[in-house]
Amino acid sequence: MPNGASHKQPLRILFVQTQAEMAGAQEISRLLGQELSSPSNDGTPALEIHHLFLYRKTAGCDHFPNVHFVARERPSGLLGAARFVGRLFAVMRELRPDVVLPFQHYGNIVAAPVARLMGVPRIIANHVSAPATISRPVRLIDRVLGLSGFYDVITVNSHATWRDYQSYPARYTRRIVHVPHGFAQRISTLDKSASRARFGLPLDAAIIGTVARLHPLKRIDLAIATLPLLPQVHLAIAGQGPDEERLRACALEYGVRERVHFVGEMDGSGVADFLVGLDQFVFPSAAETFGLAAVEAAQAGLPVVAHDLPVLREVLDVDGKPCAHFVDAADTGAFAAAIQQNFDNPAQAAAMGALGRRLAERYSLSAMVDAYRDLILSKSLPATSSDELHRPHLASSGP
Known part of the structure; x- marks a missing residue:
């Protein structure tokens, strides 16, 4: 042996x-x-x-x-x-x-x-x-x-x-x-209000969020850039990394510091609790080999707005149907419009979330x-x- x-x-x-x-x-x-x-x-x-x-x-x-x-x-x-x-x-x-x-x-x-x-x-x-x-x-x-x-x-x-x-x-x-x-299907015991309370997020606001290592290639600054066009929306960011200081500076530069929430690094159960508190998940990353965070968010039933990468189109697909809205995240207007569309059309967002839940069968x-x-x-x-x-x-x- x-x-x-x-x-x-x-x-x-x-x-x-x-x-x-x-x-x-x-x-x-x-x-x-x-x-x-x-x-x-x-x-x-x-x-x-x-x-x-x-x-x-x-x-x-x-x-x-x-x-x-x-x-x-x-x-x-x-x-x-x-x-x-x-x-x-x-x-x-x-x-x-x-x-x-x-x-x-x-x-x-x-x-x-x-x-x-x-x-x-x-x-x-x-x-x-x-x-x-x-x-x-x-x-x-x-x-x-x-x-x-x-x-x-x-x-x-x-x-x-x-x-x-x-x-x-x-x-x-x-x-x-x-x-x-x-991936393991994580089921949170929290409701939306309890989730937001746990992470210090506003209880009654519209909240988009992301989970990522805070690195320039994740391009979370592009999500921050949408907030001036979405004046009622808050952004919650889960993760840690070398880009945090720059991202905080971006929030200050865009005048949205009070609407950007850094909730830090968390384990798998924490991510499950965090996702419950969101209305949408955004994923503007410039490079991925799979995009596990986006797949987990979609499987949790969240509508996802993601940067249009071939690999994300591959993995965020159920029976030939996309379970995310794909945009050029560098186009701030288009990115913000896709987010707003999900808020304006809750039936469409719910249908996307229902499709995303089926990713558990695929992965x-x-x-x-x-x-x-x-x-x-x-x-x-x-x-x-x-x-x-x-x-x-x-x-x-x-x-």
Whole structure:
């Protein structure tokens, strides 16, 4: 058995993320870890799950079971980088994982080489970072690692992401498997008034909201820019990140500071409670590989107004019908008009919300977990043929 595991010992699985904070990729690995640590319905034994973060950004992941941190802060300078790499080797040597699943671009290019050098027999890389967030040098390193066999499997979460890699050589693309994100259906016990009271939001106002890491690519400033055109509307923002100071300055510049509410980072149950208090969900992000926050909001029954990205049109679709209103979010007038339209036409908004609730059928948590369990337990590359190299590999069904 790999790494000295006996038949009585569960496989030890190590999820590796770049930074510890509550965001989409971290939530996916949390859900996977939670589900894989229990036996499957067909009797497959539970796996021993550990989570490793390259550095701790917030306390948002401190509650994960078997959680480890390479560093408390992002390393800087040559000496800091050297100490960081040494510590990463030490942690992996102590954990002795049988399978490593790195997430995000830095997780892939940092953890996969270390794991391979230490003899980890199976490495499943996960492309959950939008290409716009990945620098050219990092993409080059990732390409070299994939071509050199440092990754046994590479998962992507959407057809759009799969297409981003189809110019790569077949030696890389044959390792790619499409595993759509799944999510847990969270049911809040709060009503709208209780939700708003919990997060300090006005009880009687019209409220649009978003959930995102506060990063410039999420373009939450474009949502703030709609407020002068929507004088009765408030915006609630859930999340944390480096763009918060600029966003607060934007609210001040537009004269809407009193109508913009920063409610901070929250876990999954907090997000469920937060969504209950909203009238609409807005998602002006410039780059996504899936858009989990928008999918969860739509599934919660909220009308969604999203930036017109191909990947969002792909994932926010039920039987060929969009369950979101797509606009060019950079066109402030069009963005505001789409929001106002949902307020003016509640029947249309309700129909959109009802359609969105059906996304739970499309993005099953159990299907995602089963797909990853199969990849973890497999001893070989995903089965491929020459014709399949030109289309996504669906983990649970045909394209």
